Amino acid sequence: MPYGRLMAVLHASGRVLHADLQGDAIRAASGSMVAYTGQIEFVHAGVGGGEGLKAALKRKATGESVSLMQCRGTGRVYLAQNAADVTVVDLTADTLVVESDALLAVSPGLRLDVRFAGLRGATSGQGLATTTVAGDGQVAILSDGPLIGLSVSPGSPVTVDPDAYVASTGQTTPTLVSGVSWRSLVGGGSGEPFSLRFDGTGLVLIQPAER
Amino acid sequence: MDSYDAGSLPSDDNVNAYSFCLDLTHDWFLKRGAMIAYYGDARFDPLSALSSASAFVAARFSSPVYAQEWVVVSGAGKVVVADRGHDVNSFDLDAGNLTVRAGNLLAFDTSLELKQSIVPGFLTLLGTGTFIASSNGPVIFVEPPFRADPEALLGWADCPSPSQHFDAAWMAASITGMLTGVFGRASGEERQYDFTGSGTVLLQSSEQTRDDPALLRVLTEQTQVLSPTQAAELAGILQARAARA
Numbered sequence: 001m002p003y004g005r006l007m008a009v010l011h012a013s014g015r016v017l018h019a020d021l022q023g024d025a026i027r028a029a030s031g032s033m034v035a036y037t038g039q040i041e042f043v044h045a046g047v048g049g050g051e052g053l054k055a056a057l058k059r060k061a062t063g064e065s066v067s068l069m070q071c072r073g074t075g076r077v078y079l080a081q082n083a084a085d086v087t088v089v090d091l092t093a094d095t096l097v098v099e100s101d102a103l104l105a106v107s108p109g110l111r112l113d114v115r116f117a118g119l120r121g122a123t124s125g126q127g128l129a130t131t132t133v134a135g136d137g138q139v140a141i142l143s144d145g146p147l148i149g150l151s152v153s154p155g156s157p158v159t160v161d162p163d164a165y166v167a168s169t170g171q172t173t174p175t176l177v178s179g180v181s182w183r184s185l186v187g188g189g190s191g192e193p194f195s196l197r198f199d200g201t202g203l204v205l206i207q208p209a210e211r
Numbered sequence: 212m213d214s215y216d217a218g219s220l221p222s223d224d225n226v227n228a229y230s231f232c233l234d235l236t237h238d239w240f241l242k243r244g245a246m247i248a249y250y251g252d253a254r255f256d257p258l259s260a261l262s263s264a265s266a267f268v269a270a271r272f273s274s275p276v277y278a279q280e281w282v283v284v285s286g287a288g289k290v291v292v293a294d295r296g297h298d299v300n301s302f303d304l305d306a307g308n309l310t311v312r313a314g315n316l317l318a319f320d321t322s323l324e325l326k327q328s329i330v331p332g333f334l335t336l337l338g339t340g341t342f343i344a345s346s347n348g349p350v351i352f353v354e355p356p357f358r359a360d361p362e363a364l365l366g367w368a369d370c371p372s373p374s375q376h377f378d379a380a381w382m383a384a385s386i387t388g389m390l391t392g393v394f395g396r397a398s399g400e401e402r403q404y405d406f407t408g409s410g411t412v413l414l415q416s417s418e419q420t421r422d423d424p425a426l427l428r429v430l431t432e433q434t435q436v437l438s439p440t441q442a443a444e445l446a447g448i449l450q451a452r453a454a455r456a
Contacts, residue, residue: 087212145229145296149214150248156217157250164247164293203214206248208229209296 008107010138012086017079017104017140025072027112028079028105028140038075044068068112079105084142087205089169095134098141098167107137141167143207150204159197163210170202217250220289223301223341230293231301231317231343238285238321240272241292245317251288258283267321274327274334276428277313283321292317294345295421301343310335311344311366311413314421318343329372331429348416355406362418370410376403 008026011018019026021040033042044067071077080086086104089096106112111134133139141147143166150158152172159177168174177195198204213227220226222234233239235253246255258268258278272278284290293299294317302309310328319325320340328335336342346365353359355370367373406412434442 089212145293146227147212148226148230148248148291149212150220150250150291151214151216153216158217158248159250159253160248161244161246204248205212206291207296208227208247208293208299210244210247210293 010088010105010107010140012088012140015080015083015085017086017088019071019077019079019105021071021073021075021077023074024108025070026077026105026107027068027070028077029081029103030067030069032079032081032104033069033071033077034080035078036071036075038073040071040073040075040077043070043072079140081142084144085146085207087141087143087147089139089141089167089205090137091133091139091169092136094169095132096139096167096169097132098139099165100131102142102166103131103133104140104142106133106139110135110137110139141205143205144209145207147205147207150206152198152200152202152204154199154201157197157199158204159195160204160206161210162196164206164208165196165204166207167205168198168202169205170200172198172200172202172204174198217289220250220291222289225299225301226291228298229296230291231299233284233290233292233318233343235284235286235288235290238283239290239318240321240325241282241284241290241318242316243280243282245292245294246284247291247293249288249290252286253284253288253290254286255282255284271321271323272325274325276425276432277325277327277334280313280425284318292343297345297347298349299343299345300350301341303341304336304339306339307368308335308337309342309366309368310372311342312364312420312423313425314423315344315346315365315415316342317345327429331433332423332426333366346413346415347419351414351416353412353414355408355410355412357406357412358403359406359412359414360418361402361404362420363414363416364404365413365415367406367413368411370406370408370412373404373406376405378403 008022008024009020010026011020016034019028030044081104091110113132113134147166152158175197177197215226220232222232224232226232230247235251241255258272258281268283272281299317304323310330310333313332313334316334319336319342322338322340323342324337326335326337344365350365358376434445437445
């Protein structure tokens with residue numbers, strides 16, 4: 001980016017995100033502002049995944065949507081949601097795939113998109129990470145308990161409980177695993193009958209709780 | 212945020228305060244649903260699949276009502292366990308005995324022996340080895356004599372099973388009220404667990420417990436001591452309670 005990249009700085013402080021704005025704008029989950037100092041304007045910024053008919057259709061198809069607001073001005077905005085832990089992930093020409101409801105804020109210059117993961121029908125509650133954030137900048141993620149990053153490399157895949165899965169970066173491919181061995185882990189009926197195996201190169205972020 | 216790979220994940224130690232990493236250098240008993248991630252070639256087998264093949268499991272896991280909640284994890288790799296974002300701690304037993312609330316026990320060494328406690332909803336571990344348990348808030352250790360709130364009680368080690376203690380004023384009121392009128396007007400604090408002898412009592416700093424699906428089976432089993440007439444009477448009481456709810 002030729003100018004102004006990372007002028008807005010996101011900084012996690014426990015369960016609150018500090019966003020320091022210097023005349024630029026970040027996008028944050030609607031209703032997540034708890035306080036601000038300085039001169040900040042809050043404008044509804046539509047839903048994540050871009051504008052236009054195609055994006056709207058994709059959102060309808062995937063059921064994924066995240067209502068965003070734009071915070072523009074100079075000062076500091078404090079953002080939080082349901083006392084969830086906040087983690088800031090720095091992206092450098094990288095892609096982050098995240099559950100929409102775990103997305104708190106994105107710095108300027110990042111592209112938000114809705115990606116059809118093709119797995120949704122097979123899982124119970126979670127809309128498996130169909131929001132992607134790409135480019136250079138910072139993303140603030142919400143989690144129940146501090147996030148744990150598990151790296152994935154060729155020959156060393158990681159398998160996670162879909163209910164603990166929050167986000168992933170890099171080039172990772174999730175595969176639904178429903179082996180007999182796995183199924184024995186699942187409680188009588190109400191549990192998640194699948195696990196998610198991630199292959200490739202990247203980082204899988206999980207929370208120490210099942211949603 | 213801390214990041215790990217299969218090599219750098221701690222071996223049989225906490226990843227953070229809310230999760231623990233089991234190293235599959237030996238087998239573990241693991242509660243269903245406790246696993247949140249794993250690396251490597253881990254196998255999760257229900258106890259039913261093993262008990263015929265390996266008599267040792269049947270000898271180690273002496274609680275039929277809880278058997279379906281548990282699996283044996285074996286193979287190679289590392290397994291991360293967690294419980295709803297609650298605190299997770301490991302405890303080492305050295306030729307000892309410890310009784311813990313079944314809902315809070317997440318995993319234990321197959322070198323330990325498990326038995327069902329006389330107190331409904333609790334499990335007793337015997338022998339030498341490590342177990343992993345969760346608590347809502349940090350664990351508090353207390354020495355008897357001590358009276359604990361049943362919901363805050365996490366477990367106890369080395370001392371005899373608790374007896375129930377009822378608040379004296381509440382007792383007096385129940386006797387004068389011939390019990391009938393007073394039942395249902397409980398504050399929830401008049402019933403306590405009373406610990407005596409020497410040992411350690413473990414408490415969590417919250418009264419929030421997890422629903423234990425096996426508890427109903429434990430209590431059902433205990434009603435075997437009732438005569439058919441008494442059982443019918445109990446059925447009537449429970450029906451009346453369900454109708455009120």
